[in-house]
Amino acid sequence: MTGRESFRISQNAGSENHTSATTQLGYNDAIAIGNESIYFGVGQSLQKLVPFGPRLHRL
């Protein structure tokens, strides 16, 4: 990840109400990609994200 790129993680609460929350990972945030999960650190918090599937796409 370079200083000009970022990752944006959309968390969907369900298909019916379409609510979502977004975490923006920036230049100084850490990220590691595992086989089934993505691990990232935001500030003081270490978090794990389990994707739906291979839905990575560039905007």
Add this chain to the structure above:
Amino acid sequence: MPAQDVESDKILRLYDFNDDGSVGRSLITTIWQLTPTTLVFGCYPAGIYISDVRQPSTIVQRGVIPRPPSSDQATPLCIRSRSVEADNFIVCGRFPSVLSYDLRAGLSVCGSVYSGAESLSSMTPVGRDRVIVGGSYRGNSAFL
């Protein structure tokens, strides 16, 4: 700004420094997955931690990166596996050396290679005994 979207319905908080009463402000600076169940992550100002992802909020081991006299800090910026052996990994950061760890000996430095740089921000192993690192040498970016 280029961005990538990742859709998910599950985000788990594995660990938070606010929850364990840590003194001072620790900021996670780098993460590496050693094995499917083991994460190693580094923090400002000089922390290094091993976490078992099967047990949220569990830090298995914690250590402090020794600050060399020539550096103002010892913040880790990049962690990589050293070999196929899951116990070995290397760390670089805001200090001039690449540090090697062997978890069989605990979270203490078991070897180091001095680079001559002021700071090393990124690296990748090449083969069994070599590593390419990038960092800052006298204020300029450089590959070493």
